[in-house]
Amino acid sequence: MIAAIIPAHDAAGRVEHAVTSLHRQTRPPERILVMSDGSTDATVDVALQAGAEVLLTVDNRHHRAGALNQALGTVRMEADDLVLLLDPDVQLPPGFLARALTALEDRNVGAVSARAAAAGGVAALIRWRALEDVHRSFGRYCDEGPVTGQMRLALDLEAVGWRLCTPLEAEQDAAPVIPVELLRDARAQPAAA
DSSP states (O other), X not given: OEEEEXXXXXXXXXXXHHHHHHHTOSSOXXXXXXXXXXXXXXXXXXXXXXXXXXXXXXXXXXXXXXXXXXXXXXXXXXXXXXXXXXXXXXXXXXXXHHHHHHHTTSTTEEEEEBOHHHHTSOEEEEEHHHHHHHHHHHSSSSOOSSSOSHHHHHHHHHHTTOEEOXXXXXXXXXXXXXXXXXXXXXXXXXXXX
């Protein structure tokens, strides 16, 4: 099983596109969870309408890392399951998960990510077993300190013995990944005469 987790704070204008890109995968995830971190806009409603499940953070003071830790501590996963961590700004190309699964055929690889510049944000498919190894070693899934994010998690995965796959290029798919901000800017521009 693949469970996608999208941490979101006031992301109503972005989360729908991320969820839709997951539904359009050639190999879609079985679960799509949006972890709303104190959102005061329509993030929850938009996520539900897009077809995601929604979880709410409780007393989170650690932003994205805290929201992910709460989500990962809540979901029930089997040892061979996979977790896709995805920023709400990211629209993955339709073949990303299928290509990431191919990269994970090497049982020593714990995670594969989309190249950040190509994806417009963080997107990483990680073995649940690898995340559990990090949790056992460090007492948390994601570091809530000043050095957080994908780089810290990558270092933690390597520290507990997992190899990381070279980030996948998004442009290998027919439909390129376009960050939501660029789409919004393009729609706002008047058409050329």
